[in-house]
Amino acid sequence: MSTAAAPSMEHGTSSFGVYNLKLGMWVFLLSEVMFFTGLIGSYIILRFANPDQFAVPGAVLNVPLTALNTFILICSSVSMVKAFADVQAGNQAGLKKWLLVTALLGMVFLGIQAIEYTVLASEGFVPMAERYAAHGRAGGHETLGGPLYGTTFYTMTGFHGTHVSIGVACLWWCVFQAYRGRYTANSHGGIEIMGLYWHFVDLVWIILFTIVYLI
């Protein structure tokens, strides 16, 4: 199918000099920015309106564990960019290695988040408004915050986690394709767009971590 585009592409009038796959991925990421804006923006607005429904940093959420998770995701961004640099240089072994590392780090991130969710839920911190009864990390009988806290937290981090999961699945696909020799120094658009998506997911987490866990 892409070969039908070939004649026009060779003589095309291109304003940007950015090939289709990359431009398409950037454009798609812009829509993702707006999606997370809707979710995070709503969180900010709801929090300003009902500050008593939210808790001080660290009282309910596990900041140290999540800080570690943030670090893990940042590491996976490095491994992703190393994979890209290696395929550009023709280093197939490096490409495969770093792709694997990225996929595995992504899975670790998800695993830690799953553990975090389980612990939080056991402490009464749930998204369902009726059942919200968060007593926080220190234990105790007092309910910290209110239903909006659980509602917004799980929605934002849950959708971020969904994006990470999709990214991990795509990374495994890239690994599979890399082992089949599909990426070369001259043709590796798939790795570049995989990288863009993965870095974007990391970027969103950087913002989310600060706003949700530290403020």
Add this chain to the structure above:
Amino acid sequence: MAEHTAPAGAPASSHGEHKAPNYYLIWLILFVVTVAEVGVAFISQIPKTVLILILLAMAIYKAFLVAMYYMHLKFEPRRMWLIVTAPLPLAVILVVIVLREGW
């Protein structure tokens, strides 16, 4: 991700010749700023508004580094920057205006 090869005739990497950034240095900066963020967040002496501004600034700085160096935005044509920054004013507008509701 099925369309994994760039179409024929398109350059494999469109940002031409440039020295690759030091990815590990960026990683180190990100690590240090993250630690600083977590540290700052728990300093109770800082007034809340100032604290929020500092933390947001740090987060934005980290995001900026990831976009510029890992996503290679620094090396893309200037027109791309225009496209990429387009949603940001919209995001600000939505949040700022609805915050004026003062619920």
Add this chain to the structure above:
Amino acid sequence: MSTAAVPHDTAAHAQAHHEHIPFIRKYIFSTDHKVIGIQFMFMSLFFLLLGGLLAMAMRWQIAFPYNETAGFQGQPLPGGDLLPETMVVQGIMLPEFYNALVTMHGTIMVFFAIMPLLVGVWANYLIPLQIGAPDMAFPRINMMSFWLAFGAGLLMLASFAVTGGAANAGWTGYTPLSINDLYSGVKTGQQLWALSLTILGFSSLMGSVNYITTLINMRAPGMTWFRLPLSTWALLITSILILLAVPVLAGGLIMMFFDQTIGTNFFKPETGGQPLLWQHLFWFFGHPEVYILILPAMGFVSDIIANGARKPIFGYHAMVWAIIAIGFIGWIVWGHHMFMSGMNPMLGGFFMVTTLIIAVPSAIKTFNWLGTVWRGNIRFHTPMLFALSFVALFVIGGLSGVPLAAAPVDIPLHDTYFVVAHIHYVLVGGSLFGIFAAITFWFPKMFGRTMNETLGKVHWALTFVFFNLTFFPMHMLGSGGMMRRLYDPTQYPHIASMQDTNIFITWCALILFAAQLIFMWNFLWSLFKGKLAGENPWEANSLEWTAPSPPPHGNWGDRVPVVHRGPYEYSAPGATADYQLQTEAPTGQPLPATH
């Protein structure tokens, strides 16, 4: 016509011309932008018909309600005996069913008829053809975009059959009504509504990524930005609006769905949620959405008017900047849908000012259309008739927007039939007339046959007359205090006194609906029996008219069009014909450098 000799992939060439593609790959799961555009067309025309039917049922109830005390005996709904007792009892529909009709009419018309007819059909069909590309940048994603929309449509239709019936909280789905079946009586239907629209949102997003990438990257040699036809410009800005607005709606719909299913409390006031947050999120999307619903039509109208008047569009650059300005300012006017919602009144002031400002670029476009036809050698073919009446009707719709934009004046007019008049003048008089103009104009290119001109003109005349007769009186009804979404107008004395108007409107609406059958007949008959069309039956300039009718897969085969001039060179002094295709070589002048 000059073409460039291009080294091409022989294998692809062979595939396009010789390989037998199975029916399913060719017509059902096709990745060809033209087939996908036509698929969208058939799907959307079906939904347009369905949306119209729902409106007819609504109009019947409004004109003939059963109100014993006020002396109205009602009339049994035709076909009402086919519907279950949960909807219609002894020929009179239940209020809950009426609310569902209102909701589904709006939802189906906006999301499954007008939007796909303007974008799904024409962005897909026209963009590659007008820029000289063989197809879209991502043909397989394009195919997925259609099937996602189709799936979303099935979900929406399914909601009629579930317990509680279809969604009935209005096409705007305001909370908390839409998230609480204790008040609305509808649970599953509302969930399906939210789910269906989220999926449709994905479809639109995939489409817009395709359109934007294709437009930026795949223009033919010589096709610089300011040589693009206004149809293409309009579709570009529309795609950007979709890209950035739809995700916010998606976020809101997801929050709504979670409130409905998981028990979150984003919009539930009893546990600290904010119902008004939904309105802000919805209208932040909703206002760019209405520009999504009108800009492509404006683009088509510009091209068709220039063609029909045999003159260049007046002020092409201004037209481009006006489209861009509408796209920009459209982001900061959303609160004008919320003047009466209880939001901060200071915001009302802000939104009033921005809304009045956005009238300016639209006015610029109107004057430029007038300037185009001024002293033109006008050909009154069917597309031209629809395009010219678009201008008139859109102006009326725009004018009725001005009092609505003024917040104090909106106080008595909000949620009345004045608003209904306004939206239908711009959505039907504007968008739908633009759609009819586009379909009649590009039908020969799409199907290789022309539609019947006589039937086209009859359809136009009846539609124009009965559209005005149906909707103009609604301005008076609204000023007189008749509310929207009203099941029984006769329950209020001040509205019962206007019941004759309501009955008149209903009869005109029924005739208006019947007139559309002429279009349907013309469309279907011409598909098989229409006169064969040549490459350029309208003697137009843009690139699609240099391809065969209908164009093959790949559009121009191995000939890549090369562009030498803009799209509006009609009646140029010194030219042999009153039109010049964009690919016509300039005489004696050096070729401009490609952009």
